[in-house]
Amino acid sequence: MSGFSESGMLPRTARIRELINESPRVKTFVLDARIIAKPGQYAMVWIPGVDEKPMSISRADPLTFTVANRGPFTERLFGFKIGDNLYFRGPFGNGFVIRAVKNVLLVGGGYGVAPLRFLAETALQKRMVPTVVIGARTASDVVLEEAFKELKVKTFVATDDGTAGIKGSCVDVACSLMDKEKFNAVYSCGPEKMMVALAAECGKRGVKCQLSLERFIKCGIGVCGQCACGGLRVCHDGPVFDSRVLKGVDDFGKRTRDASGVAHDL
Amino acid sequence: MANVCVSLAGISLRNPTVLVAGIMGTNAELLCRVGKCGAGAVTGISCSLEPRSGAVNPCLLELGGALLNCVGLANPGVEAYCIELSKAVGASDVPVFGSVAGSSVEEFGLLAERVAAAGVVAVELNLGAHSCFGRRVWNLEEIGKVVEGVKSRVKKPVFVKLAPSLGLVDNAMVAEAAGADAITAVHSFGPGMVIDVESGTPVLSSRAGGMSGPAIKPLALKCVYDVCSSVEIPVIGTGGVSTGRDALEMIMAGATAVGIGSGVYYRGASVFSRVENEIKSFMNARGFSSLEEIRGLALK
Numbered sequence: 001m002s003g004f005s006e007s008g009m010l011p012r013t014a015r016i017r018e019l020i021n022e023s024p025r026v027k028t029f030v031l032d033a034r035i036i037a038k039p040g041q042y043a044m045v046w047i048p049g050v051d052e053k054p055m056s057i058s059r060a061d062p063l064t065f066t067v068a069n070r071g072p073f074t075e076r077l078f079g080f081k082i083g084d085n086l087y088f089r090g091p092f093g094n095g096f097v098i099r100a101v102k103n104v105l106l107v108g109g110g111y112g113v114a115p116l117r118f119l120a121e122t123a124l125q126k127r128m129v130p131t132v133v134i135g136a137r138t139a140s141d142v143v144l145e146e147a148f149k150e151l152k153v154k155t156f157v158a159t160d161d162g163t164a165g166i167k168g169s170c171v172d173v174a175c176s177l178m179d180k181e182k183f184n185a186v187y188s189c190g191p192e193k194m195m196v197a198l199a200a201e202c203g204k205r206g207v208k209c210q211l212s213l214e215r216f217i218k219c220g221i222g223v224c225g226q227c228a229c230g231g232l233r234v235c236h237d238g239p240v241f242d243s244r245v246l247k248g249v250d251d252f253g254k255r256t257r258d259a260s261g262v263a264h265d266l
Numbered sequence: 267m268a269n270v271c272v273s274l275a276g277i278s279l280r281n282p283t284v285l286v287a288g289i290m291g292t293n294a295e296l297l298c299r300v301g302k303c304g305a306g307a308v309t310g311i312s313c314s315l316e317p318r319s320g321a322v323n324p325c326l327l328e329l330g331g332a333l334l335n336c337v338g339l340a341n342p343g344v345e346a347y348c349i350e351l352s353k354a355v356g357a358s359d360v361p362v363f364g365s366v367a368g369s370s371v372e373e374f375g376l377l378a379e380r381v382a383a384a385g386v387v388a389v390e391l392n393l394g395a396h397s398c399f400g401r402r403v404w405n406l407e408e409i410g411k412v413v414e415g416v417k418s419r420v421k422k423p424v425f426v427k428l429a430p431s432l433g434l435v436d437n438a439m440v441a442e443a444a445g446a447d448a449i450t451a452v453h454s455f456g457p458g459m460v461i462d463v464e465s466g467t468p469v470l471s472s473r474a475g476g477m478s479g480p481a482i483k484p485l486a487l488k489c490v491y492d493v494c495s496s497v498e499i500p501v502i503g504t505g506g507v508s509t510g511r512d513a514l515e516m517i518m519a520g521a522t523a524v525g526i527g528s529g530v531y532y533r534g535a536s537v538f539s540r541v542e543n544e545i546k547s548f549m550n551a552r553g554f555s556s557l558e559e560i561r562g563l564a565l566k
Contacts, residue, residue: 009328013464048467052323070495089324219326223289223531224337225311227383231295250295260317261292261342 109190366498510544
């Protein structure tokens with residue numbers, strides 16, 4: 001039935017071929033499928049009769065999602081076993097704009113490192129030199145460290161409590177790296193307040209920076225307006241934005257909206 | 267040079283394109299952005315008294331020329347909605363309309379009053395929703411009562427958005443008789459359904475949803491033609507419009523203004539200025555100087 005869902009807008013199904021426990025609350029799902037996508041784009045993962053949620057693509061071939069268990073939907077997803085079928089649509093949104101520059105710094109907070117793995121793979125194919133900083137609260141929350149090391153990407157870990165890597169935030173580590181070495185671009189995904197701080201530090205140093213945002217996504221194609229961050233549609237204009245685009249956006253780093261559109265402080 | 271300004275129930279629009287309720291209009295910044303994209307006027311999403319989360323995902327599918335949705339009136343409730351509308355009214359380059367979806371005659375009145383007080387230039391009554399969302403489908407008598415109730419409480423122009431039902435023309439005539447200042451015709455078609463054949467499950471979480479987009483334009487156009495043949499008040503011709511040609515067809519069927527919704531997906535948010543430019547090119551090439559000269563041509 002391949003012809004039926006070529007647009008990516010209707011669900012495709014694929015078998016789960018591998019499951020990896022990354023941390024107590026993060027799991028990687030490797031599917032028997034590939035997707036033509038750019039790093040930073042996302043797919044909508046559907047459990048029929050339950051719900052459908054946006055998941056950033058952590059590898060395109062084989063299609064891989066690295067997911068944090070953070071609600072009823074992911075609770076259900078975490079019950080899936082190898083051999084079970086998963087449904088997905090996509091890709092959706094705009095990914096990271098990867099210019100053929102040399103040194104790039106990838107900064108991931110928590111499960112925000114997921115899309116950066118796909119980005120690192122793509123950067124390596126383009127003969128760029130990626131360095132990654134993985135931030136987490138504590139040692140057991142550090143995800144994908146091994147995956148980056150397997151790719152031979154220079155990997156730094158920062159934990160708030162110092163139980164792994166450097167004690168401090170991933171922004172602190174990114175700053176000290178930027179002060180030692182020239183980076184042509186910074187790419188980040190993680191908690192929004194962390195990215196606000198990172199964007200400010202990049203701004204001070206004149207380094208271009210792209211950030212991947214998270215909002216409540218419904219339609220995925222920019223029509224329903226539910227994922228608004230100021231005048232931006234995170235689902236379609238993003239989820240990746242140049243930090244300069246986000247500069248004047250009042251919601252950035254401050255407010256998100258729930259399924260009804262009621263605003264909540266971040 | 268062709269002049270594409272229109273007067274809609276006494277409201278001057280720089281061009282006939284109107285952002286319809288339910289598309290992009292969740293906050294002030296997005297409404298202003300659509301104004302900057304060239305819309306003649308913008309409509310906020312439809313609001314209810316209390317916040318509504320709407321249907322869970324999947325709530326929207328693109329089917330190649332059509333969108334099927336069960337967004338289900340997700341909105342933050344009238345209080346938060348009015349805050350966004352007031353901000354939009356203050357910052358927008360173009361007129362801002364509010365849209366309300368009550369669950370009773372009384373509630374429509376209350377909502378319309380509050381939305382009017384937020385400073386919008388007109389209030390649209392969403393009377394076109396589908397039953398698949400667990401919402402009321404309004405009959406002829408109720409439509410009359412809702413419009414009368416709202417008109418007794420709101421001094422601003424009141425638009426009535428209707429479903430493309432068999433009773434559409436009668437509903438439009440009742441709305442007109444009850445004092446409506448314009449008709450928005452039509453709401454999405456359907457409901458329609460898509461079943462995932464691998465799982466045997468309807469894909470939309472509500473099983474079915476309203477259909478919009480280019481595929482329904484001929485159906486919507488006939489509805490607009492029928493309504494324009496039967497009422498004197500202006501009509502906002504809505505349904506599948508994404509090009510200047512689509513808009514011209516609506517105007518030739520008698521529409522005063524043209525609603526654009528799904529077109530935002532099919533041609534991007536710049537669809538409004540593109541449609542305006544395409545209308546102007548046609549008019550310039552054919553020597554028309556105002557939309558008055560072509561409005562209702564097909565009715566003659």
